[in-house]
Amino acid sequence: MASWEGEVISTLGKSCDRTSWSTSSGRDTENGCASSWDGPASSSWSTVTAFDFLLVFIMGSSSRQGIRAGRGEQRAQRNSMKAWLNGLAEFFNSVTGGSSLIPTYRVLDGGGNVIPGAELPQIDKAFAHRLYENMQLLPTLDTVLYNVQRQGKISFYYGEEATIIGSAAALEMDDEILGQYREMGVLLWRGFAIDDVMAQCFGNEEDGSGKGRQMPVHFGSPKHHFHTISSPLATQIPQAAGVGYALKRTPDRRSRSIAACYFGEGAASEGDFHAGLMLASTIPSPTLFIARNNGFAISTPSTEQYNGDGIASRGPGYGIDTVRVDGNDVLAVLAAIREARKRCLEQGRAVLVEAMSYRVSHHSTSDDSFAYRPRTEVEDRKKVDNPIMRFRLFMESQGWWNADAETELKARLKEDVMKAFKRAETLKRAELSELFTDVYGGEQPWHLKEQRAELAGLLRKYGSTYEPWRKELAKFKNNGRDLLD
Ligand SMILES: Cc1ncc(C[n+]2csc(CCOP(=O)(O)OP(=O)(O)O)c2C)c(N)n1
Ligand SMILES: [Mg+2]
Numbered sequence: 001m002a003s004w005e006g007e008v009i010s011t012l013g014k015s016c017d018r019t020s021w022s023t024s025s026g027r028d029t030e031n032g033c034a035s036s037w038d039g040p041a042s043s044s045w046s047t048v049t050a051f052d053f054l055l056v057f058i059m060g061s062s063s064r065q066g067i068r069a070g071r072g073e074q075r076a077q078r079n080s081m082k083a084w085l086n087g088l089a090e091f092f093n094s095v096t097g098g099s100s101l102i103p104t105y106r107v108l109d110g111g112g113n114v115i116p117g118a119e120l121p122q123i124d125k126a127f128a129h130r131l132y133e134n135m136q137l138l139p140t141l142d143t144v145l146y147n148v149q150r151q152g153k154i155s156f157y158y159g160e161e162a163t164i165i166g167s168a169a170a171l172e173m174d175d176e177i178l179g180q181y182r183e184m185g186v187l188l189w190r191g192f193a194i195d196d197v198m199a200q201c202f203g204n205e206e207d208g209s210g211k212g213r214q215m216p217v218h219f220g221s222p223k224h225h226f227h228t229i230s231s232p233l234a235t236q237i238p239q240a241a242g243v244g245y246a247l248k249r250t251p252d253r254r255s256r257s258i259a260a261c262y263f264g265e266g267a268a269s270e271g272d273f274h275a276g277l278m279l280a281s282t283i284p285s286p287t288l289f290i291a292r293n294n295g296f297a298i299s300t301p302s303t304e305q306y307n308g309d310g311i312a313s314r315g316p317g318y319g320i321d322t323v324r325v326d327g328n329d330v331l332a333v334l335a336a337i338r339e340a341r342k343r344c345l346e347q348g349r350a351v352l353v354e355a356m357s358y359r360v361s362h363h364s365t366s367d368d369s370f371a372y373r374p375r376t377e378v379e380d381r382k383k384v385d386n387p388i389m390r391f392r393l394f395m396e397s398q399g400w401w402n403a404d405a406e407t408e409l410k411a412r413l414k415e416d417v418m419k420a421f422k423r424a425e426t427l428k429r430a431e432l433s434e435l436f437t438d439v440y441g442g443e444q445p446w447h448l449k450e451q452r453a454e455l456a457g458l459l460r461k462y463g464s465t466y467e468p469w470r471k472e473l474a475k476f477k478n479n480g481r482d483l484l485d
Helices: 073-077 081-086 125-150 161-170 184-189 194-202 236-248 271-282 330-347 375-384 387-397 403-426 432-436 446-462 467-473 477-483
Strands: 009-012 055-058 176-178 259-264 287-293 321-326 351-356
Touching: 055 330, 125 161, 125 184, 125 194, 125 330, 125 387, 125 403, 161 184, 161 287, 161 330, 161 351, 161 387, 176 236, 184 194, 194 403, 236 259, 236 271, 236 287, 271 287, 287 330, 321 330, 330 351, 330 387, 432 446, 432 477, 446 467, 446 477
Parallel strands: 176 259, 259 287, 287 351, 321 351
Antiparallel strands: 009 055, 055 321
C-alpha cells in the first residue's frame, strides 16, 4: 500500500480517503475509491497503470500555505517528522508516494459504459451530438487532406479527437488558445468553417490571417481567440503564461477568461516548458496547460523521452494543481477541463492536465510510422481504444444515436469536406504584394522597400514573356499586377 497525505488531495463529487490507496490494482474495495483496469495492455504505454473514476487533482498548494521549503523550520518538518527527529534520510521518487503512479481519471470504459460510481458531466443530447459530429469531422478532413497531400498539394497533421473536442467544449469561446498543431478541432468547435481550414491548408486568397505565408495547419484566428501556431516546439508555453497574466490584468477579462495552452509530451522536453510553468507558478495567472501525451514525439516513444511519471508529475514541483485524464474518453476530458478551468479562475493560478492517448496516425504526412512501430500495435489501438467508437457506444446506450444517424452523418461530412476541397482548389493565392506586408507595423522598412522594388523590376522584365513565370503569376490574385502599381 502506498501512503498518501490526505491534505494534498481534493476531489470533484465524492470524497475519497486516499491513505489506503492500493498501488497494484488501484481498487480499494473498502471505500470504493479507485479503479479497475479494462483498457488495453499497458506495455506500449508505460505511464498508465490505473484508471480512476474520481476527478482527483494533485494539489500544488504548499507554497500557498506560506511554508515553502527553505523558508524556516516548519517546512522542513512538514510530512516528515521521522526525518526531522530521527535523522532518517527519506529519498522519494513518486508524486503519489511509495511506488504508485498518478492515476488516470475516466468516465467511460473501453466499451462506452459509464464506470460504476463515475459522475457524468452535464451534457444533453444536442450537446452530445455536437461533440460527436466534431469528433467525426476530424478524421473525415484528415482522409481528404491526406489524399490531397499525396498529390503533392499540402502537408497535414491531425489526431486525438476526444482530447481536442472534449477540451474545446469545456472552454469558453473567448478563452485564449495557444496550440501546437494538432488542435484544429478547437477552431472547428468555435465555428471556424471547413472552407477556412481548406483556405489555410491551400494558402489561398481566403486564408485570412496567414495569407498563404504559413505552413499548412499553422492556423491563427483573432476572431476565434486562437493564437497563430508557430513551428518551433514549446514556444507557446511561456507565451501562454504571459497571455494568462495579461488576462488577469485586463479588468473586463479578469475572473472571466483563461489562457489554454496545448502541447505534446515531446514539446514538454523543451526548456520552454519549464520556463512557462515556472512563470505561471511564480507570477500566478489563469493559465491552463493541457499536455497531450500521445506516446510519441515523431519516432521517439515516450518511454525514451522521460524517466519520470509522465508530464503530470512535474506540475506539483511547480506548485500547480494537476490531474491526469484518459484522453480517449471525451466525457472525462470534458469534466476534467471544466473543473481545471474553474480552478484557474477561482484561484487565479495555473492548472496542468495531462491527457493520455495514443497517436494512431503517422506523425504527419511526411512520416511513415511503420518504420519504428509495428502495424499491428496501431491496428490494435484503433480497435481497442478508439475515442470516437467509445463515445458512439455511450450515445447509443442513451438512445441518442443509431446506425442510420451514423450513415447520414458520415455522408454529410464527406460531402461538406469534398465541396470545400474542390472550391479551395479553384481559388487563387493572395496578392503577391502580400509577401512584403504584416511583418512590421508602421512604415515599411527600407530593406523591404528595396526587395519589393527589385521583384517588381524583374516582373516588368520577364513576367509576361518568360513562360514559367507567366504560369506561376497566374496563380496569384491579380496575376501579380498589384506589385507593378
Ligand atoms: C524546437 C523544435 N525542435 C524540433 C522540432 C521538430 N518537431 C516537430 S514536431 C516534433 C515532435 C513533437 O512531439 P510532441 O510534442 O509529442 O507532439 P505530437 O506530434 O506527438 O502531437 C518535433 C521533434 C520543432 N518543430 N521544433
Ligand atoms: Mg506526442
